[in-house]
Amino acid sequence: MIRKYNYLLPVIVLLIAITIFPLLYSLSVSLTNFRLTATEKPQFTGLKNYYEILFRDKRFWRSLYNTFTIAIPALALESVLGMAVALLLNRGIRGKRIITVLLILPVVVPPITSGLIWRMLYHEKYGAINGLLYFFGIKQQITWLSTPGLTKFAVILTDVWQWTPFMMMMILAGLQSIPVECIEAAEVDGASPFQRFIYITLPMLKYTLMVAALLRIMDLIKVFDVVFVLTMGGPGGTTETISMYTYIVSFRAFRMGFGSALSYLVLVLTVIICTYFIKVVRGRG
Amino acid sequence: MRGAVILKDALTYIALGIALFFALFPIVWTISMSFKTIGEYYTFPPVWIPREPTLENYKYLLFTWTSGLKYLINSSIVASLNTILILLISIPASYAIARFKIGQKNLSFWILSQRMLPPIAVVIPYFLLLRMLHLIDTYWGLIVVYLPFNVGFAVWLLIGFIQEFPQDIEDAAMVDGCSRIRAIVRVVLPIIAPGLAVCAIFCFIFCWNEFMFALILTRETAKTVTAQLAAFQSPTKIMWGEISALVVLAIIPVFILALSVQKYLVRGLAMGAVKE
Numbered sequence: 320m321i322r323k324y325n326y327l328l329p330v331i332v333l334l335i336a337i338t339i340f341p342l343l344y345s346l347s348v349s350l351t352n353f354r355l356t357a358t359e360k361p362q363f364t365g366l367k368n369y370y371e372i373l374f375r376d377k378r379f380w381r382s383l384y385n386t387f388t389i390a391i392p393a394l395a396l397e398s399v400l401g402m403a404v405a406l407l408l409n410r411g412i413r414g415k416r417i418i419t420v421l422l423i424l425p426v427v428v429p430p431i432t433s434g435l436i437w438r439m440l441y442h443e444k445y446g447a448i449n450g451l452l453y454f455f456g457i458k459q460q461i462t463w464l465s466t467p468g469l470t471k472f473a474v475i476l477t478d479v480w481q482w483t484p485f486m487m488m489m490i491l492a493g494l495q496s497i498p499v500e501c502i503e504a505a506e507v508d509g510a511s512p513f514q515r516f517i518y519i520t521l522p523m524l525k526y527t528l529m530v531a532a533l534l535r536i537m538d539l540i541k542v543f544d545v546v547f548v549l550t551m552g553g554p555g556g557t558t559e560t561i562s563m564y565t566y567i568v569s570f571r572a573f574r575m576g577f578g579s580a581l582s583y584l585v586l587v588l589t590v591i592i593c594t595y596f597i598k599v600v601r602g603r604g
Numbered sequence: 605m606r607g608a609v610i611l612k613d614a615l616t617y618i619a620l621g622i623a624l625f626f627a628l629f630p631i632v633w634t635i636s637m638s639f640k641t642i643g644e645y646y647t648f649p650p651v652w653i654p655r656e657p658t659l660e661n662y663k664y665l666l667f668t669w670t671s672g673l674k675y676l677i678n679s680s681i682v683a684s685l686n687t688i689l690i691l692l693i694s695i696p697a698s699y700a701i702a703r704f705k706i707g708q709k710n711l712s713f714w715i716l717s718q719r720m721l722p723p724i725a726v727v728i729p730y731f732l733l734l735r736m737l738h739l740i741d742t743y744w745g746l747i748v749v750y751l752p753f754n755v756g757f758a759v760w761l762l763i764g765f766i767q768e769f770p771q772d773i774e775d776a777a778m779v780d781g782c783s784r785i786r787a788i789v790r791v792v793l794p795i796i797a798p799g800l801a802v803c804a805i806f807c808f809i810f811c812w813n814e815f816m817f818a819l820i821l822t823r824e825t826a827k828t829v830t831a832q833l834a835a836f837q838s839p840t841k842i843m844w845g846e847i848s849a850l851v852v853l854a855i856i857p858v859f860i861l862a863l864s865v866q867k868y869l870v871r872g873l874a875m876g877a878v879k880e
Contacts, residue, residue, distance in 0.1 A: 326700035327707075329693045330715065330755060338718060338752045341729035348732070404623050407616050418620055420866065422627050426873070427862040429813035431830045432851045436630045439637065439844060447633050450650040460648075480630065485873060492870045492878055530877045541722040544815045548834055562724040562816075569728050570820060579728050586725040593720045597713050600877045 342586075349579035356573045368580035379581065381556060382564035389471060389560065390539035393478045394532060400479070401486025406516075408487075409494045419491070423484040430481065434548035437477040438464070441549075467557045470550050474558050477545050482538075486531055493527030494520070526603055533596040537589060561585055631855070638662070638848035645844045661849035672832070672850055678743070679828040679854075683811035686747045690754045690807045691800065697755075698762035699788060703771070712763060718756030719875060723816045726752075731820055741823040749817050754807040757875060761806070764876045765799030766792070802868040805861045812858060829854045 349368055353361035372379045404422065408415055425433065440447045441463035449460050463473045497520065505515050543562040546552060552559030552567065559567075565585065569578030637645055639657040665672030701712050730749050731740070739745035769792060777787040793800065818831040827835075829850065836847050862869065871879050 323700055323704045323706060326696035326704075327711075330697040330759065333693060333751055333755060334715070334718060337748060338721065338726065341726055341733060344733065345726070345729035348729070400623075404620070407619055407623075410616055412613065412616055412620075418624065420863065421624055423862075423866075423869065424631065424859065425627055426869075427809060427813075427858045428631075428855055429815065429830050429833075429858065431813075431815040431833050432854055433630075435833055435836075435847055435851055436634050439848070440630055440633065444648055445646055445650060445844075447629075447650055450648065450652075453649045480626065484627065488870050489874060489878055527878055530874060534874065534877075537720050541724060543724065544830075547815070547819075548837070562722070565724045566816075566820075570731075575728060575732065582722075582725040582728055585722050589720055589722050589725070593717050596720070597717065601709065601713070603877075 345579040346583065348575055349583055351576045353576040353579075354574050361576065364576070368577050369584075371577070372580055372584065378556070378559075378564060379561075379584075382559050382561045385471070385556075385558060386540060386542065386560040386562075389474055389478070389542060389558070390536060393475045393482070393539060394535055396475070396479045397483045397486045397535065398528070398532065400483045402490055404483070404487045405490035405494055408491060419488075423488060425481045426484045426488075428481065430544035431548060433477060433481045434545040437473070437480070437545075438549055441473055464550055465554050467554055470554060470558050474542075474546055474549055477549065478539070478542065481545075482535060485535070489527055489531035490524065493524045497523045526599070529599050530596070533592060533599065537592055537596070540588060540592070541585070634848050634851050637844060638852045640845060640848075642845060661845040662853075665846060665849055665853070672846075672853070675827055675829040675832040675850075676853060678826055679812055679830070680857075682743055682746045682750070682826070682828060683808045685743065686750045686754060686811045687804050687807045689747065689751065690758050691804060693751075694755055694758035694762055694803070695788075695793070695800075698759045698766055699792070701759070702763045702766040712760065716756050716760045716875065718752045719760075720756075721752065723814075727816060727820055730817070734821060740821055741826050743826050745821050746811075746817060746826060746828070749821065750811050750814065754810055757810070758803050758807055761803050761872065761876050762796075762799060764871070764879075765796045765803075769796055802865045802872060805865050806872045809858050809861055812854075 348361075350363060350365060351361040352364050352367075408419060428436075443449060443460045443462045443464075446463075448463065452459075452461070461469070463469050501519055501523070502515060505519050510518070541562050542560050543566065546558055546560055546563050547566075550558045552563045561581070562585065565578055565581040568574050568581060636653060638661055639659070640651065640654045641656065641658050641660065644651045644654055644656075667673075697715070700706050726749075734740050734745045734749075739748075773795070774787050774791050777791045778784065782790065812828075813830065814828075815830040815834070818828040819834060822828065822831055833847065833850060833854065836843055836850070865872065
């Protein structure tokens with residue numbers, strides 16, 4: 320019996336050393352006023368950092384607001400567009416395989432490169448988007464990355480570009496697992512295509528959609544790479560997400576104690592969603 | 605009736621055409637950009653296809669400046685070594701969970717949840733600890749911090765592959781006098797080889813694509829390609845040609861790898877929660 324546990328020993332040791340221990344360490348740091356630049360020893364300040372963040376720090380709440388006003392529209396757009404494309408591909412058209420392969424390419428691109436690619440596309444003077452608009456007769460050079468109302472949209476669009484194919488693939492896999500008989504039976508009973516979608520396809524896709532949306536929302540909460548290259552959180556903090564804010568506090572201002580407390584709040588948020596995700600997947604198994 | 609079908613098909617293709625344009629245009633634009641001379645990318649309206657395609661940007665990155673080449677090599681080293689370690693750790697663990705049913709489901713879900721860890725939550729302690737150990741800006745520093753993320757994913761994926769593998773063959777080998785270890789190495793691993801390959805490729809892609817750790821935990825010696833891409837931006841000028849060329853070089857390996865596991869892409873991206 321003991322020998323069976325030997326197989327698991329490396330994993331357990333690894334996770335204790337590389338996740339549990341560092342997390343406990345940062346929990347202890349979060350209870351101090353540790354600054355990397357300070358010469359005196361850090362002092363224990365108890366829950367002061369957490370109190371400040373939750374009750375005093377407007378910038379934290381703004382970053383949380385920014386994170387969700389990027390995450391929710393992005394997720395909604397990705398779901399709707401992903402569903403639309405998946406339904407089109409599922410119509411049994413010719414060339415489905417090659418079209419699918421080409422459509423999924425953005426998913427695997429490193430997020431930092433997708434940020435850079437879109438940064439070049441958005442450039443007000445030489446970018447392709449304004450170039451295309453010019454081609455269609457709109458001569459105005461739109462400043463996508465420095466107009467407060469537009470930057471959030473720019474970040475969302477970049478995420479939509481990269482991750483809609485993910486939703487599409489998930490939904491396509493879900494669609495293919497729906498038994499043809501179900502759809503046919505409804506067709507025989509005289510259900511319109513719209514009714515078939517609402518009463519058969521959608522309910523049968525529920526699990527797939529749930530899993531895909533939860534995976535996506537966990538990623539969106541930590542959105543960092545794209546913001547880092549596109550806007551650095553600007554202009555005026557309108558795209559400063561929670562990860563970006565934590566990064567700036569910890570690695571630009573070197574306030575490790577405060578930063579650790581912030582990062583713990585991100586962790587708590589993710590743990591809540593992750594727990595729900597596991598519940599969903601378990602319910603299925 | 606026939607007319608309606610043709611019209612419907614035509615509309616489907618038009619809609620998919622628009623989707624394809626949206627998905628591919630940014631990539632094609634970047635490839636085109638990487639072959640442009642400085643005069644061509646600083647024009648408006650833009651030059652869509654370079655009139656005199658040049659390899660200057662690639663030459664500069666790989667041969668003149670050579671650092672571009674170095675960062676690509678760094679990324680490869682970190683990703684490969686991490687992948688090897690991950691397989692060594694995950695194979696026994698996933699085997700034990702799949703075959704001996706250790707820890708019921710709790711253990712495997714706990715391991716899986718490592719994948720969801722927000723990088724920002726661990727990067728601060730990683731930075732402080734690696735700094736104490738003098739491991740900032742080393743390959744090993746990066747390789748080690750990528751482990752928990754990939755191990756969560758790999759164990760979970762491999763459990764699925766091992767469970768699909770019929771236990772009878774393995775039992776037969778053991779009845780014939782094979783030890784369990786021998787049965788795993790000689791019988792189980794060869795049969796689940798495609799699963800191992802898929803797992804390895806996903807781990808490699810994760811390391812290759814990762815940015816936040818690379819940005820914070822490296823300086824110059826161990827800097828990876830993603831960290832360098834962000835460093836290209838200077839307030840005065842953006843080196844578009846060089847950036848585009850390095851973006852293209854950073855994308856090519858992941859495209860090739862992803863296409864080679866295309867069949868398992870859904871399973872990998874959904875961490876086995878959705879299968880195709």
